[in-house]
Amino acid sequence: MQNSGSVASFRKLTPEMMVSQRLAMANDIVETTKSEVAMALKKAAPALGVDGTTYHILDILIGLTAADDWQTNHRPLVAISNEKLAEYVCRSKRTVIRCLKRLVEAGIIAYRDSPTGRRYIHRGEFRQGRLGEIERGYGFDFSPARQRVHELKAIGAQFAARLKAQKDARRSVNRLLRAIEDMASLAAREGIGFSDVQEAVSALNERAMDIVTRAEVLQNLYEMAVAAFAPTEEETQQIDVPVLGEMACAGDINGIPYNNTNPQSLKRSNRTRRSANADPSNSSDPKQVGIKPALERKQDRNFSASSNPQHQEGALENISIGLLKSALSNLQDSLGFEFSCWGDLLKVSGDIALLIGLSQSGFEHAQGKVGRYVAAAVLATTAEKALRDPLLISSPGGYFRACVDRAVDGELALHKSLFGLAQAR
Helix, strand or coil, X not given: CCCCCCCCCCCCCCHHHHHHHHHHCCCCCCCCCHHHHHHHHHHHCCCCCCCHHHHHHHHHHHHXXXXXXXXXXXXXXECCCHHHHHHHHCCCHHHHHHHHHHHHHXXXXXXXXXXXXXXXXXXXXXXXXXXCCEEEEEEEECHHHHHCHHHHHHHHHHHHHHHHXXXXXXXXXXXXXHHHHHHHHHHHHHCCCCHHHHHHHHHHHHCCCCHHHHHHHHHHHHHHHHHHCCCCHHHHHHCCCCCHHXXXXXXXXXXXXXXXXXXCCHHHHHHHCCCCCCCHHHCCCHHHHHHHHHHHHHHHHHHHHHHXXXXXXXXXXXXXXXXXXXXXXXXXXXHCCCCCCHHHHHHCHHHHXXXXXXXXXXXXXXXXXXCHHHHHHHHHHHHHHHHHCCCCCCCHXXXXXXXXXXXHCCCCCHHHHHHHHHHCC
């Protein structure tokens, strides 16, 4: 059983100090170690208001305690004068006294004053290389911290979680504000109503609230802003296919790889190279017979596209030159050009085709199937996605042809991909 702690008569007791004294006199002592309590104190110190010189003094005091004194049948005492502490921390004696009182009121240490006011520790004899037990000691008692070790751990964990939440919320606020600002610029160019969201953001900036709540409110405003760009019911009925990024595997032919990576000599390569428009029925290679059904499907697409000219430009109903300009930022930076009309985009289509490794004949063939403007828009979108994530599209040329085939069938959601690129810029 621990002895009752004593407080000198010259000290003015406060309710917080009395709590620390009661913890120091507790009988059900918590089993712990010096390192465990020290780690818990350092993590919980900011939440307890222990910082600066007070934290420096706490670090000195806990370092002066002996590890054996933290056992359940011992008392973790430390004896050091105010003058010596003031010398260690390079502060005045009055500052040290105030910091010690703050540690007591924080429930970390308790006063154990001697009748004469001196602080000292008398120990028994050394046994097996260990310090002897404290027979008589006066100074500062760390029993309150030992009794609260589990509480201190919880306080430290909650403080760390709160710091992480505030950090994540601060990042979310910056990200969402930039995204809403970009969507506001895009809405102004497209003539989409966006005033409600902008007014709500302005009102939010004028209100005082914590960063976590601000992030939650901004997330709701961001969802409102995204909803303003959602397609109408008519557009949803017309377009029921995934966005452009999900079509990378479209157009695969019987699992045959698009690129042949087997090394060949130049002579053999020239002899075996075939034209893109060659008739596969004339091929002597038996492997070519397996791709005939796919070529027949492509011929059917060509026939349907040529017989329905209005369908060729259907993919551009929801696409404006302003949307293209906002979405194709990396492409414009890479080629060093800006376009303000469809004619400017058509002028650089040849350079874009070279950028993704598409032959001029392949691009002209696509123009014949879906029209000049649709082919140019699909080509530019393919190049933009390849520039942003080269690993996503291993074969931009094959990706472009697959998108063109979907445009022929009326299944290309090009405007959704462009809106996604504009928002992710």
